[in-house]
Amino acid sequence: MPETGREPEPWEYVLHLPNDPRAVTISRRTLRLILTMHGLITLADLAELLAAELVSNAVRHTKGPAALRVRWSAGVLRIGAWDASPEPPEPPRSWDQPAGVEAEDGRGLALVRACADVWGWQPHTRNGSRGKYVWCELAAA
DSSP: OOTTSSOOOOEEEEEEEOSOTHHHHHHHHHHHHHHHHTTOGGGHHHHHHHHHHHHHHHHHSOSSOEEEEEEEETTEEEEEEEESOOSOOOOOOOTTSHHHHHOSSSOHHHHHHHHSSEEEEEEEEETTEEEEEEEEEEEOO
């Protein structure tokens, strides 16, 4: 919550990203700046982690562009990543699966599921391109 003690007005930002591994770092830094400027720095560390997982999946598993969308409304921060693949994301692995501990990848959505208050995905079209939008939400404490 901002230091003024009153609920901030709803806002939304969209960052369009090329399919480039540097997009993850750019997303994290941009998100931290947005949250800092809106007085929501207490959410920044966890929000950065979640955004990095979502954008990483979008860039790593597709060949097209991606977008990070950040929205604040009614005390809830929604972080989402759009990518150019209409295929649903792989279901999150369970932490107790043997491959989950040793695997180099495949834990991103399990991390999102464990750390976010709620998460989901939906088919989504952007600029005429079919794709999907994977999102999660964090409530301000």
